[in-house]
Amino acid sequence: xxxxxxxxxxxxxxxxxxxxxxxxxxxxxxxxxxxxxxxxxxxxxxxxxxxxxxxxxxxxxxxxxxxxxxxxxxxxxxxxxxxxxxxxxxxxxxxxxxxxxxxxxxxxxxxxxxxxxxxxxxxxxxxxxxxxxxxxxxxxxxxxxxxxxxxxxxxxxxxxxxxxxxxxxxxxxxxxxxxxxxxxxxxxxxxxxxxxxxxxxxxxxxxxxxxxxxxxxxxxxxxxxxxxxxxxxxxxxxxxxxxxxxxxxxxxxxxxxxxxxxxxxxxxxxxxxxxxxxxxxxxxxxxxxxxxxxxxxxxxxxxxxxxx
Amino acid sequence: xxxxxxxxxxxxxxxxxxxxxxxxxxxxxxxxxxxxxxxxxxxxxxxxxxxxxxxxxxxxxxxxxxxxxxxxxxxxxxxxxxxxxxxxxxxxxxxxxxxxxxxxxxxxxxxxxxxxxxxxxxxxxxxxxxxxxxxxxxxxxxxxxxxxxxxxxxxxxxxxxxxxxxxxxxxxxxxxxxxxxxxxxxxxxxxxxxxxxxxxxxxxxxxxxxxxxxxxxxxxxxxxxxxxxxxxxxxxxxxxxxxxxxxxxxxxxxxxxxxxxxxxxxxxxxxxxxxxxxxxxxxxxxxxxxxxxxxxxxxxxxxxxxxxxxxxxxxxxxxxxxxxxxxxxxxxxxxxxxxxxxxxxxxxxxxxxxxxxxxxxxxxxxxxxxxxxxxxxxxxx
Numbered sequence: 001x002x003x004x005x006x007x008x009x010x011x012x013x014x015x016x017x018x019x020x021x022x023x024x025x026x027x028x029x030x031x032x033x034x035x036x037x038x039x040x041x042x043x044x045x046x047x048x049x050x051x052x053x054x055x056x057x058x059x060x061x062x063x064x065x066x067x068x069x070x071x072x073x074x075x076x077x078x079x080x081x082x083x084x085x086x087x088x089x090x091x092x093x094x095x096x097x098x099x100x101x102x103x104x105x106x107x108x109x110x111x112x113x114x115x116x117x118x119x120x121x122x123x124x125x126x127x128x129x130x131x132x133x134x135x136x137x138x139x140x141x142x143x144x145x146x147x148x149x150x151x152x153x154x155x156x157x158x159x160x161x162x163x164x165x166x167x168x169x170x171x172x173x174x175x176x177x178x179x180x181x182x183x184x185x186x187x188x189x190x191x192x193x194x195x196x197x198x199x200x201x202x203x204x205x206x207x208x209x210x211x212x213x214x215x216x217x218x219x220x221x222x223x224x225x226x227x228x229x230x231x232x233x234x235x236x237x238x239x240x241x242x243x244x245x246x247x248x249x250x251x252x253x254x255x256x257x258x259x260x261x262x263x264x265x266x267x268x269x270x271x272x273x274x275x276x277x278x279x280x281x282x283x284x285x286x287x288x289x290x291x292x293x294x295x296x297x298x299x300x301x302x303x304x305x306x307x308x
Numbered sequence: 309x310x311x312x313x314x315x316x317x318x319x320x321x322x323x324x325x326x327x328x329x330x331x332x333x334x335x336x337x338x339x340x341x342x343x344x345x346x347x348x349x350x351x352x353x354x355x356x357x358x359x360x361x362x363x364x365x366x367x368x369x370x371x372x373x374x375x376x377x378x379x380x381x382x383x384x385x386x387x388x389x390x391x392x393x394x395x396x397x398x399x400x401x402x403x404x405x406x407x408x409x410x411x412x413x414x415x416x417x418x419x420x421x422x423x424x425x426x427x428x429x430x431x432x433x434x435x436x437x438x439x440x441x442x443x444x445x446x447x448x449x450x451x452x453x454x455x456x457x458x459x460x461x462x463x464x465x466x467x468x469x470x471x472x473x474x475x476x477x478x479x480x481x482x483x484x485x486x487x488x489x490x491x492x493x494x495x496x497x498x499x500x501x502x503x504x505x506x507x508x509x510x511x512x513x514x515x516x517x518x519x520x521x522x523x524x525x526x527x528x529x530x531x532x533x534x535x536x537x538x539x540x541x542x543x544x545x546x547x548x549x550x551x552x553x554x555x556x557x558x559x560x561x562x563x564x565x566x567x568x569x570x571x572x573x574x575x576x577x578x579x580x581x582x583x584x585x586x587x588x589x590x591x592x593x594x595x596x597x598x599x600x601x602x603x604x605x606x607x608x609x610x611x612x613x614x615x616x617x618x619x620x621x622x623x624x625x626x627x628x629x630x631x632x633x634x635x636x637x638x639x640x641x642x643x644x645x646x647x648x649x650x651x652x653x654x655x656x657x658x659x660x661x662x663x664x665x666x667x668x669x670x671x672x673x674x675x676x677x678x679x680x681x682x683x684x685x686x687x688x689x
Contacts (some may be wrong), residue, residue, distance in 0.1 A: 001313050001380050003598070003605045009309060057309040183681045199685040203677035204670065210681055211619045218602050218616070219595035225311045232311040241591035293587035300574040300590060 003218075003225070005061065012054075013061045019044055020069040026271055032135050033073030033103055038084050041071075047078050056162075056224040060169035064217070067173020067250075070274055072135035074100050074300075076166045076285075077108065083147040087163055089286070092146035093117075098123060099281070101139040109144065110160050115151030118144070133277035161239055164286040165227060168220045168246035171282050174275050175246070178253035181272065182206055182260040206261055209253045216242075216249035237299055240292040247289045250279035311601065313380060320377075327361055328392040335395070341518045341580035348433060351398030355430030357358045364428040365404065372412050372424050378408050379608040383560065383601070390564035391665040393465040397561075399472045402434035403427040407480050410497070410550045414538045419499070423478070433478025437467040437500060437524055438547070445671050447482070447492045448544055452526060454498065456540075460530040461485070461498065466523065469665075473522025474507050481531075481552070486541050495543035497550075506530075516657050551666075552613070559624055560600060562662075567593055572650060573631075577638050589631050593649060596623045615680040622672040625662035632656035 005013065023040060029235035045052055046066070049059045059079075066075055074086035083105035090096045091111045098107060104120035132138075151159070183206050186197030196202045223242035224234040254276030258265035265272050283289065313321070335354070339346030358364045367382040368374020377385065397404060408427045411419050411562025426432035443449040463483055470479065479500035486494030500507075506529040511519035536544040570590050577583050599616045606614035635652040636643050646653045663669040677683040 001311055001317070001601065001605060003309060003311055003601045004609070006309055053456060054607050107467075179681075183683065185682060195684050198686055199678070200670070200674065200686060203683050203686075204673040206681055206683060207622075207673035207676035210676060211623050214616060214619055215592070215595040215599050215623055218598035219591075222311060222594075222598035222601070225309055229312055237590075238594065240587075241594045244591040244596045275682060279403075289588070290584060293584045293591060295587070296330060296590050297574075297577075297583040297587035300533070300586065303575050303578045 003222070008069060009058060012058055013065060016044070016046070016065045017068070020071065024071055026070070029070050029072065029135065030274070032072075032137070033100055035084075035103070037071070037073060038078065038103075041075070042082075046075070046171050047081060050080055056165060056227040057221060059124075059166060060172075060220055060224040063166045063169035064173040064176065064220075067170035067278075068078075068177040070135075070174070070177070070271065070278060072100075072133075074104065076170070079163070079166060086288050087105055089160070090144050092144055094144045095140070095142050096144050098125060098139045098141050099136050100126065101141075102137065107147075108150075108159075108171035109147060110156045114149055114153045115156045115159060116147035117150045124267070133274070133281045135274060136278070136281050140174040156258065160286060161227070161235075162214050164239055164243050165220070165223055167282055167286055168216075168223070168242040171250040171279065172217045172220050172248035173215065174247040174279050174282075175209070175216055175253040178250075178272065178275050179206070179209045179213050181255075181275075182209060182257045185261055202260060205256050209256050211250040212245075212252050216246040219245045225263050234299075237296060240287075240295045240299075242297070243287060244289040244292045247279075247283045251276070251283060254279045310493060313384065317378075317380050317384055320381050320601035321388060322401045324363070324385060324388050325392070327363075328388065328394055331357055331361070332392060332394060338395075341516075342524060344474040344519075348399050348472075351400055352433065354395040354398070355400045355404075355428075359429045364409070364430075368408065368412065368424075368428070372420060373428050379604040380583060385602050386560040387564055388559045391568070393653060399433050399475060400427070400430060402436050402476070402480065403432060403478075406436065406550050407434045407478070407499070410480070410546060413549050414497075414546050418534070419537065423499075429601060432477050433439075433472060433475055435470050435472040435479045435502065435522070437470055437473075437481040439469040439480040440466060441468055447547070448495065450482045450484055452481070452483045454485050454496060454531070455488070456533070458486070461496075461533060461536075463498070463500075463526050463529045463531050465526050467526070468512065468521070470509075470512075470522045471520065473524055474511060474519070478502060479524070482532055482543055483548060485543075488549060489541060492544045494541055495547070496540050497537040497543040497546040498531055499537065500529070500531060501535070502530065504529050514661055515660060516654070538660050544660065547595050559621055562628075563593065563600065563624055566624070567597070567633060567650075569631065569655060573635055573638065576649070577634075579638075580636060582638055585634055586629075589627060591636065592627055593624075596627065599623070615676075618676050618680055619670065621666065622669055622676065625659075626661050628659040632659050 046062060049062060074084060077086035078084055084103050085106055085108060086099060086104055087108040088096060090109045101123060106120055107118045107123060109116045122145055123141050125139035128138045186202050186206055187195055189196050220242045223238040226235045226238045257272045261270055261272055264270050339350050365374030366377045366385045370376035408424060411423055438447060440450050442451060454461040454463045479502055481500040482500040483496050483498055484494050485496040506527045508525040510523045512523050514520050552602040574586060577586050600620055603614050603616040635656050639649055639652060642648045643653050678685055
């Protein structure tokens with residue numbers, strides 16, 4: 001058992017991190033997702049990790065970094081695709097929100113009958129004037145077209161599991177960045193003549209955030225390891241758990257970071273709100289913490305039918 | 309990165325499982341909670357069985373009579389013994405997890421010879437004598453005074469929260485040997501033979517209604533200088549060696565136990581909101597368990613526990629509080645008798661201590677904030 005990054009994984013993490021720091025500065029990120037971002041990430045191999053022989057454990061290392069850098073876009077849906085793709089859960093006729101519609105080549109929907117493909121051009125909807133996450137444009141599509149069946153139900157559930165994992169990895173990245181930002185601010189910001197991080201009230205908030213993020217990273221990496229080697233654990237339970245703790249970590253650290261930053265945390269200028277809003281967006285994708293918690297509860301010993 | 313145990317570890321697991329399934333049915337009936345001499349007999353009998361089967365001191369180095377297990381085998385050992393509902397370490401806790409490792413790290417050859425094999429065989433029970441009424445979270449504020457008189461220290465003072473004080477052969481004792489030095493510089497770590505004249509032990513009744521702890525009153529107790537571990541006035545450093553072991557793997561059994569308790573509680577949980585909370589708790593415990601595996605991997609590679617070890621105790625003990633609260637809601641009026649349904653109410657009461665003992669959650673957050681995150685220290689008055 002070596003449940004820690006291998007030397008190769010450390011190199012992979014450092015490589016993608018330096019690429020993102022160099023080319024995906026917050027200044028650029030704040031301009032939102034576009035084709036050039038997609039092309040650069042494609043060139044870096046972000047969307048072909050599996051085809052290039054990388055494991056799920058490797059993949060979550062990369063997607064955590066995408067989250068840490070707050071890179072916007074349909075990054076999870078485009079994994080394994082040669083086009084800009086997003087994936088949502090939904091059926092023909094459903095009213096849905098579609099993210100990044102203007103940038104999409106196609107949308108995949110996951111339903112009971114399998115995977116359906118819808119060309120982006122056939123999706124009609126109005127764009128929200130005031131999206132929650134300014135970097136995640138949202139279109140309201142009143143009636144989802146049926147699309148073309150391109151995958152079986154079992155392929156749909158496998159894809160759902162994979163995308164859930166990568167989303168959780170992004171959430172860990174958001175949380176981790178929020179911890180680093182808050183700690184940095186708590187060390188430099190002074191009030192009452194002292195760095196605010198020397199006060200227990202602030203120090204303890206930072207400690208709570210750090211614990212949430214570390215637990216979430218361990219949970220997500222465990223789920224990835226089990227997806228790579230299914231004999232080593234209960235894949236579905238670890239996956240549900242990963243999405244729960246990663247989603248909660250991202251939101252909790254976003255909210256707490258806002259508090260650590262005080263008034264500045266409520267400004268547009270400080271990046272905290274972009275991370276927190278992304279955390280809220282990702283929480284709506286591929287099952288919220290509560291729906292996954294219900295699924296975990298289903299896997300625990302059940303009450304006698306007469307008691308229910 | 310993987311979660312696969314090696315073939316050697318799996319063979320170790322299989323052997324241990326087989327031994328547990330043949331040995332556990334032979335255990336005598338567990339004694340009453342407050343019958344301390346019977347509890348000592350029962351717990352040390354289990355320790356002797358472990359010793360005879362070659363499992364005593366699982367993570368102690370081989371040269372000191374331990375099994376020299378790797379951190380991952382240690383994890384397997386704790387997983388399997390807890391899942392099989394083997395006895396908890398019980399009265400052997402202080403000897404095996406505190407005093408023994410401290411003697412291994414800091415003791416003289418004579419101290420090692422005199423104590424280590426006795427602890428492993430279950431022939432010697434240790435109790436704790438760290439905290440004082442005025443030195444709880446601020447442990448370095450201990451006042452119990454020790455004055456050198458020839459080849460003895462004359463010790464006077466009071467200790468509290470002495471686990472197994474009623475039946476211990478030796479106590480791990482922190483004393484102040486230099487009252488004029490800064491508080492961290494004037495402390496000495498002594499082994500206290502519990503049969504010396506001048507020691508009075510009073511049971512301390514806890515919220516469980518039983519006496520898991522004792523108070524210790526020391527009145528001019530003459531402790532031989534040969535009982536000192538490490539140098540005079542170097543006891544704070546030695547104490548941190550002791551406590552580092554506690555932060556390592558001491559909570560693994562508790563965690564496996566908590567996962568089992570969730571399974572045990574689950575059939576009683578019918579309300580959908582409570583089932584959802586149970587699902588959350590199971591997922592969060594799974595996450596802390598994964599962090600434990602991370603930590604064990606890092607310990608195996610570097611020899612020291614990673615930053616995760618500081619977080620595990622805090623995260624785990626807070627989750628136990630939530631699990632305890634959920635149990636009380638689920639059982640409704642059945643909570644009125646502690647033993648009406650399963651062990652849930654007793655566990656609710658017992659686990660109130662988990663966010664206090666071995667460093668409160670608040671102290672843990674100071675440690676995480678300062679040592680892991682590098683935040684500035686609180687100014688010392």
